[in-house]
Amino acid sequence: MAKKITGPQVLTANQLSDGMAVFLSNDNVWLTSIENAQFARSEEEATDLEACALPAIRSNDIVDPYLIEIEETEAGPVPVEFRERRRIAGPSVQVTFNTRPNGQLALAS
Amino acid sequence: MPLIKNGQIADDTWQVLEDDAPLPEQGDVIVALERFLAEIDQIRTRSGRTGIAIENTVDPQEVTAHLDDLDLIALDFPAFTDGRAYSQARQLRTKQGYTGELRATGNVLADQAGFLLQVGFDAFEVAADQSLDVWNKAANSMALAYQRGYGGTQKTRDKLQAARPLANTSNCALAVEQSLPI
Amino acid sequence: MYRYDEFDTTFVRQRVDQFRDQVNRRVSGELTEEQFRPLRLMNGLYLQLHAYMLRVAVPYGTLNAAQMRKLAFIADKYDKGYGHFTTRQNIQYNWPKLPDVPDILDHLADVEMHAIQTSGNCIRNVTADQWSGAAADEVEDPRPYAELMRQWSSLHPEFSFLPRKFKIAVTGAQADRAAIAYHDIGLRLKKNGSDEIGFEVLVGGGMGRTPMIAARIRDWLPKQELLAYLEAIMRVYNLHGRRDNKYKARIKILVHELGAEEFTSQVEEEYTRIDAPRVMPPAQELERIAAYFAPPAFDDLQDDSPKFMQHEEEDAAFAQWVERNVAAHKQRGYAIVNVSLKPVGGVPGDASSDQMRAVADLAEQLSLDEIRVTHEQNLVLPHVRKQDLYRLWQELKKHELADANIGLATDIIACPGLDYCALATARSIPISQDISNRLGDIARQREIGDLKIKISGCINACGHHHAGHIGILGLEKRGQEYYQITLGGSGDERASVGEIIGPGFSSETVTDAVETIVDTYVGLRQNGETFIEAYRRVGPDPFKEAVYAAH
Structure with missing residues (x-):
């Protein structure tokens, strides 16, 4: 349910291969860190940012994108x-x- | 919408009749259940075949008295996760003894094909981009079924055992297990 | 234990191949995520908060050593070296990768296991009394019927797209260790007036946002009619269960809205139309399955083991463990051992791969190769000779599996909560750990006595909080977790739904509140009453007063 958004938003999704949370970076690359995430600061920018998920959905790299x-x-x-x-x-x-061997935490906390 | 029957793309001779369109004398038409019930006398005089489309909230018993007048029943899947039409089909095929065409319409995916065949569907309206190969592969991906009394090509355990006499069994583990002293 | 024959083996392998094909089609993009989601869920694969989660079925909670070793192998090779045993007697892996899942399923098939229908709106893994086949108080072993239902429900052509998930539990004893009244269908084997064994049939129990205790719709059903009768229930539900609102889609709502009487008459009417002999397997098939559950080759022993009694006398810690964790067995000279997965301060239900292997070894050596998983997230070694108990206890200690806390305050049920689960609103595990640390002193736990604390991280109630003597529900408000407390719930043969005592507590104060409730009980109990007995006598008021006065 759409809440009233006041602050900036970033685009997140899960990686199809392992389900890890990923964020669209300033360089239009999906990264596991939110640090360099691309911001949307208006409704227009949010719509544009959301559309940036399409290529990665089409290439089957990410699923379930949404803005936070x-x-x-x-x-x-x-x-x-x-x-x-x-x-x-x-x-x-x-x-x-x-x-x-594969026992490291995927996400550093 | 392409129609699949017997694992092949089939010609669809049936026309879905809008509620306000006049009832033609000839040709195969599918009408809504309400219209069918309201115009049953007229329908009986047609030379063409008649089928009905029923929603998945309808109790199939409503058409029990008219099964002889029907050559096709179309059951709807508004979403492929809405499984009511499986039970409607099962009821029509078993306790009501319906033998005409049972057509799956709406959201019909290849991954449902096996189940649809088992409950008695024999015609499938699929999406335009549905590959027939994928459909047939999915429809036949399970050769076995545990449930007795359903249709489909799957073998139940009784049938598999009947087809394989005990002396021919290759399952030594089973034989040993059963002969354990109890 | 049941063993697969050629039919079962082929069936499970084909299901793996079918799923492998579905995964391939998803990875290639032939299937969209929307199309793939219900398909992966039909095979127990969720997309959770941080990763995929694979839920593997442990049918009616029964495992052998080879199967447990395989679970450990999967934990090491495809996950992070541990697994989580759940309230539905399953095991969950928290970190598998999508392309690996078909391979994991192939490994499972090697030991006659699968993940079929561990999620999705279908008939889920059938659960059973974890002491089946061993319990002294059982009328008949329910596992042959559980296996029959496992087979019957697997890829059921008519009931794989139900309005909502569907859970069946079965017991063969009067004491209900399977929480049957909290299931969509609960079955209890019992004798009728003529001493014949059949099923009492309950329908419409459940947790979630509308907790309900199941209604009895048949007092006694002949055993051979089981599947046909279940088919009637399922068909009424499939056709008439609500699909307009996910939260009203469980069968409990249908039973509630129709009334138990009307629901029963619809089922009975549908039942008269079913050609039962066509649905039910022939008698020899039932016998084939039942033969696998014949009692194992027990030794002929004296009931008392002098060696055991001597250890019990000399070693107080051992005696305490026996008192809490060991239960009466139907076979003379044997005992049922409950292995706690609730170390003080630990994560309820988690086991490392090393612990899994240790339990597997011990099962092989000392429990006739049988292991059970309980809905309270512990393990059971069901067939242990009393004379071996001391040795077993010493071995369990080496692997931190000998906590003598079964049924005590630290034997907490907790769902994965917001540490793992995408649906959760708050964390459950840290709260469980905090309470466990607070009440963990064994002398204090023993002084408090029987107490069931159950924690869920959201309204879906996977942590069974409604059935907790003390139930805790984690919610979120304005970016903060808070916890609602319920009292008086019970999941046993006197099933009841816990009642909310008042406003919720922060994560910092909820443990204080639980401690106050426990201390209040200790202060007011009479004549050795347990917590739940005392609560039923005095009601919530003394607890409310104590908690809200203190906080």
Whole structure:
């Protein structure tokens, strides 16, 4: 349900291959970090930004793109929604089990 | 909409009749259930064949008395995840004994093909870009089914065992398991 | 245990190939995400918050050692070295990659396992009493019927696109360890007046945003009519269940809106139209399945083991573990061992691949190669000789699997919550860990006694909070998590839905509130009452007063 958006927005999606959260960067590349994400600061820009998902959908690289509202902080963009902050942070539970070759946390928290 | 029957693209001789269009004397027409019930006497005098399209909220028992007048029943999938028409088809084919064409319309995907055949559909209106190869591959991807009493080409366990006499069984593990002292 | 024959093997392999083809078509773009989503969900593959999640079925919670080792292998090769056992007796992997999933399914098929219908709007994995075939209080082992239902529901041509998901649980005992009253269909094997065994049939239980206790629609159903009767229930639901609103689509809403009586009469009417002999397998097929569940080769033992009794006397920690984690077995000289996956401060239901392998080894050596998964997210070694209990306990200790807390305050159910789940509104695991740490002292836990704390991270209630003696529901408001507390829920044979006690608590204060509730109970209990007994006597008021006065 469309909420009233006040602040800047960034475009996020999940990678088709592994489901990781990704963000469209200033260079129009999808990155796993929100740090260099491209901002939309008006409704028009938001519509344009959303359209930028199409090539990656067509090439089957990403799924389920959507815009999220962020706050600009000194540490970089931080999502307004709690869920999105958790999505970026990764599990708060330390995965302490026997770490095998592919056992690193995908998302540094 | 291309029509698939018996694993082939088939000619569709049926015309869906708008509610306000006059009922033609000849030709195969599909009418809405309400119109069919209202104009049943007139329909019986036609030389062409008649079918009905029913929504998936309709109880198939409503047409039980008229099955002899029908050569086609079209059941609708407003979304492919809306599975009501599977039960309608099952009811029509089993307790109502309907033997005419049962056509799946609406959102009909290849990945449903096996299930549709099993519950008794035999004609499928598919999207224009549906590849026949993909359809047939999906329709036949499962050669077996656990459920007894359904149609389709899938073999149930009874049929598979009947086709394979016990002496011919290659499943030693099973034989050993069953002969374990209990 | 059931073993696949050629039919089952071929079926599961073909299903893997079918899914491999669907994944390929998705990766190539032939299938859109919208088309692929229901297809991947039919095979237990979710797209979660950080990654895909694959839910693997553990049919009616039964595993053997080879299967458990394979689960450990998958955890290491395709995931991060652990798995999560769920409230539906399944296991979830949190980090698989889409192109790997068909290979994982092939590995599972090697040990007669699959992920068929572990999600989607279809009949899900049938769950059962985790002590089936071992429990001293059971009328009959329900697993042959659970297996029959597993087969019957697998890729059911008519019931794979239901209004909503559909969960069936079955028990063979009067004491309900499978929460059957909280399921879409709950089945209980029982005797009728003529001493024949049949099924009591409950329909319309469930959790979610409208928790409901199931209604009984048949007091006694002949066993051989089971599948035909289920078909009648499913058809009424498939045709008449609501599809206009996802939150009103479960069968409980249909039963509620029609009334149990009208629903029952519709089912019975549909049932008269079903050609039952055509639906039910022949008697020899039932016998074929049942033969796999014949009692294993038990030793002929004395009931008491002097060795065991001596250890119990000499080692207090062992005696405490026996008291909480070991249950009566139907076979003389044997016991049921519950293996806790709830270490104090740990993640409920998580097991490392090393722990999985350890349990597999122990099952092979000491439990006739059988393991069970419980809906309370623990494991069970169902057939252990009493004389081996001490050795087993020592081995479990080495792998941090010997917590003597079954049924105690730290035996908490928690869903993955917002640490993993895309639907969650708040985290559950850290709250569970916090409460567990707070109440974790074993002497204190034992002093508190039987207590079921259940935590869900959203209204969908995967953490069964409605059925918790103390239930906790995580929600989010203005960017903050907060937690609503319910009291008085129960998932057993006296099933009840917990009641909200008042305004919610922050993540910092919810543990204090739980502790206050627990202390209030300890203060007011009489004559050794358990928490739930005391609550049923005094109601919510003393707890509300204590909690809201203190916070």
